[in-house]
Amino acid sequence: MVTKIIHIDMDAFYASVEQRDNPELRGKPVAVGGSSKRGVVAAASYEARRFGVHSAMPSAIAARKCPDLIFVKPRFDQYKKVSLEIRDIFHEYTDLVEPLSLDEAYLDVTSNKKEIPSATIIAREIKSKIKNKTGLTASAGISINKFLAKTASDLDKPDGLSVILPHEAEKFVEKLPIHKFHGIGKVTAKKMNGYGIYNGADLKKWSVLDLVKRFGKMGEYYHKIAFGQDDRQVNPNRIRKSISSEDTFEEDLTNMNEMEEAIREIAKNVYQWMEKNQIFGKTLTVKIKFADFKQITRSKTLPYLITDFTSMTEIANELLATVNIENIGVRLLGVALSNLNHDNKNPDGHQLTLDF
Structure with missing residues (x-):
């Protein structure tokens, strides 16, 4: 049986929600985010x-490019609410739904709840229901794997629907x-251009070994997609790998005390989440x-x-102190936590460390 994958991508999702909820914004250039010079x-x-x-x-650059740009503060609670409404529509057709973010998801409709044989028909129905329920448009890509479906959804935005058929995949x-x-x-595309790789036909000429030598473990993935191949399954139980802010x-910021407070x-x-x-x-990362x-x-x-906020801030500040940042000027700081305990719901991880 040929696998049938749909990739649904909402069109300019956050901005479209704002334009839907505020008629005065419709037809106007809108940016969701901070309007300050550092936004x-x-x-x-x-x-x-x-x-x-x-x-x-x-x-600041956006405002220069578009002097009439209207900045709107994000309302993530509203975006999440609309996203869940859209996800309910997906589940009318299949439980094999893998959300990638609030505004996009993969669906495996090879076998589906409504026993519709055509993935294209399903995608059209989903787009129509999203429009009727939320007033928003979505673009859909349909093909035999995740890579091709994702690529197809970008071909005809906004409000598009594109199909890459099995016999068309490699030539496409x-x-x-x-x-x-x-x-x-x-960055990788530029590096590939330096090796004379400008399209899929160029990429196909490279062996797996040569790609791995130059691009590390991703070389295997690049070799597969050069032939339109992608064996990744749609995973409805996708595990979050990190949390960051x-x-x-x-x-x-040029003062260490200011940075530690930030x-x-x-x-x-991060800790509240x-x-x-x-x-x-187990792994804490500071971004500067x-x-x-x-x-x-x-x-x-x-x-x-x-497991506790004090430890988290102490480790973060310890990492910050390893970098000579006094008087250099820091425009952004971030904290991320990874190596998460999805399979171990006992948060007292230090009590599980044993001596042998």
Whole structure:
């Protein structure tokens, strides 16, 4: 049986929710995020994207590109509510739903609850129900695996529906520019260009061994997708690998006391999530972005779970102290916790450490 995968991607989700809820924003360039000089765009409406505004762009640059840009503060509770409404629609067709974020998900509809033989028909029905229930549009990609379905959903946005049929897959990938491959970012694409790899046909010429030599363990994945292959299953029980929080400051921090206080507030967000979900971790990472946008991370892994806020802040500050940042200027700090205890619900990890 041919596997049938659908990738649903909501169109400019956060911005579209804001335009839906506030008629005055409709048809206007909207950016969800902070409007301050240190703010960052979380999402941009399609009207804003025409001016080159996109997510993760500094707000100051976005405002220069689009002088009429309207900044709206994010309402994540509302976005989550709408996302759950959309997810309910997915589950009308299959329980094999793998959310990637609030605005996108994979669905395996090879066998589905309504016994509809065509994945394309299912995708059309889902798009229609999302529009009727939420007033929002979604783009859908349909194919035989996750890589191709994800790629297809980007072909005809917004409100698009694209299908890559099994017999078309390899030829389609051969013509696909390397920077449009899902899983190949800008830095890797540029590196590949340096090796003469500009599209899928170029990538196919490389052996697994040569790709691994130059790109590490991801080389195996790149070799497979060059042939349109992806054996990853749709996983409805996807486990979160880390929890993180970060903050960009209005003014660069140059004083260690200020940085330690900022780290404390950022770590508090991570700890509150940990405590609420009773999920803790062993590896703590501090992220530092300097005024010149250079970015570094420092990590520490313990033999037991970090379960209290005091320990978390002490370790974070200890990592911060290993970097010479006085008077350099820090524009962003972040804290992340990984090595989470999904399989061990006893948070007192240090009590489980035994001597042999």
